Every structure is written in structure tokens, then in C-alpha cells.
Amino acid sequence: MPETGHPSPSYTISQLAAEFDVSARTIRFYEEKGLLAPRRTRGNQRLYGRRDRTRLRLILRGKRFGYRLEEIAEMIGLDEVDPDEAAQIRKSLAFGERKLGEIHERMRELKLMEEDLRSVAAKLRRRLAQLEGGAPEDA
């Protein structure tokens, strides 16, 4: 069995909290909801490894797209699946397909939002030019 040589870095809760700019409470809350499962020190303090950190990143990323924690849990495959059950795997694959569809839809929508913002900005700039040109403040 090959040794990796990398003992997997570990983080305290406040280190992770600082890195991702969330509160420690938030991170504990995600654990309550079954989204994280860090190891503990003998003193019972949470110890987060590389996987936990990655997972937290995914959670926060999902949140930024308006997914609820419950959905996020599904997306990272935490409902997991007796590995014996091929049917379950097929179900997960179907789920993934749907999510991919949603993602593409989101991409389209982002482009629309971008256009919207640009046109609003253009309108504002015209208004601004008008104000500055037409009525030059009191300079």
C-alpha cells in the first residue's frame, strides 16, 4: 500500500471560518445538517482535513447560486447510496443530468443579467452626460 507522504493538512474551525469568511457557527450548523463531518481531537475539538475544506467550498459555492443546504447535500452526494445498489447510482446519475441542465440554464440567465445590467448602465450614463453637459453643476 503506497504512502502518500502528504499527511493531509488540518484546520481548526476558526481557521476555516476566516479563510471562507463565514462564522464558526455557520460551519457547525452545516455539520448539524449533515453536510460536514470533521474528525475530533482527543479534547473533542473539530479538526478539518483537506476533504472537509473542499466540501465547505462546494457548499458555499452552491449557496451563492441560491441552492438550499438540503439540495446541496444531494448535489455532493451525501444522500449516498448503498454501493450495492446500481439503481441508486442510476438515480444519482439522472439527478446529475438534471443539475447539469440547470447549470446551463443558469449560464444563459447570467448572460441575460449581464445584458440587463449593461443596458441599465448605458441609460444611466446617458442621463449623466445630459446632466453634466446640459446643466454644468455650479463650477
Add this chain to the structure above:
Amino acid sequence: MPETGHPSPSYTISQLAAEFDVSARTIRFYEEKGLLAPRRTRGNQRLYGRRDRTRLRLILRGKRFGYRLEEIAEMIGLDEVDPDEAAQIRKSLAFGERKLGEIHERMRELKLMEEDLRSVAAKLRRRLAQLEGGAPEDA
């Protein structure tokens, strides 16, 4: 003064609700929060026009990206701005720039999520092939 010829279509609350698959309560709620301002019939019932409908679409789009209603209000420029105040317009423009930045960041993240989903799916498919090939059920 030119007539458009298009009298602007109008919708009842339940028509909009059905079209966008939200409840009427939700639409009224958006109005409470100052995000919509439909006209009324003489009977005091809400009557939504083209603009209202567009705005609702924008609101729901924003929501799908995890923006709160308050932020959405800003984004569609509802904090508006004494049209006399060039400074306010500049502020709005700066706000728009930030939002555009966020949108680009979101696009990057969407691509990352897509990759994540694809790699999870690939893993599942390998597992599935293994299950089906290695232990062919009981067929």
C-alpha cells in the same frame, strides 16, 4: 405625440402567478417590498402591464442566483435616485460595475460546478460499469 398602437397587455395576478409558477401571495409580497407597483382597476384589483411582467421576471431571475429581494431592488434601480443628483447616478454606476464583476465570478463558478458534477458522474458511471460487469445481478 405618436401613438404606439400597442395598448400594453395586462395581466391579473393569477395569470402572472401561473406563468412564472409562483403564488399570488409571493407577487403581492414583492409589491409590499416595493419591487412591483401595478396599476389597479376601479374595483381595486391589481393590473399588471408589460413593465411589471418584465420586472417580475428580473426579480425571479435574481432570486435564482441567491440575491435577496433588497439587493434585487438595488439592481433594477429601485432605490432611484433624485434625477437631479449626478452623484447618485455615479453611485449606481459603481454598483453596477460591482455586480458585473460578481456576475463574471458566478460564471466562473458555474463552470467549476459543471466540472465537479461531470467528474462525480464519471465516477458513478465507472462504479456502475464495475457493478454490472463484475457481478451481473441475477439475470
Add this chain to the structure above:
DNA sequence: CCCATAATTGACGTTAACGTAAACGTTAAA
């Protein structure tokens, strides 16, 4: 060993975004 930080659990509080129910007015079709 001591003390300042940092962490833990538990409990209750808060906020956004609606849901739900009641009591009543409006509309449109028969």
C-alpha cells in the same frame, strides 16, 4: 502550572420570504 484564547454544547432569538386563514369585495358567465 496559569492564564489568555479558542472551542464545545445548548438554548433561545432573529430575519427573510413566503404560507395560510378569515372576512370581505369584484368580475364574468350563465
Add this chain to the structure above:
DNA sequence: TTTAACGTTTACGTTAACGTCAATTATGGG
């Protein structure tokens, strides 16, 4: 004109996602 379906306001309820104590324990440097 009646009446079923639709809409209105008011008010209270609910849920997700944390915030905020408080009381207790762990950790690490001097």
C-alpha cells in the same frame, strides 16, 4: 341577477439559516 371563481387586506404562522448568549472545557505559550 345570481353565483362561482377570483381578488383584497390583515394578521398570524412557518421554515431555513444562521446570530447570540451562557456555561463549560481545551490548548498552548510563558
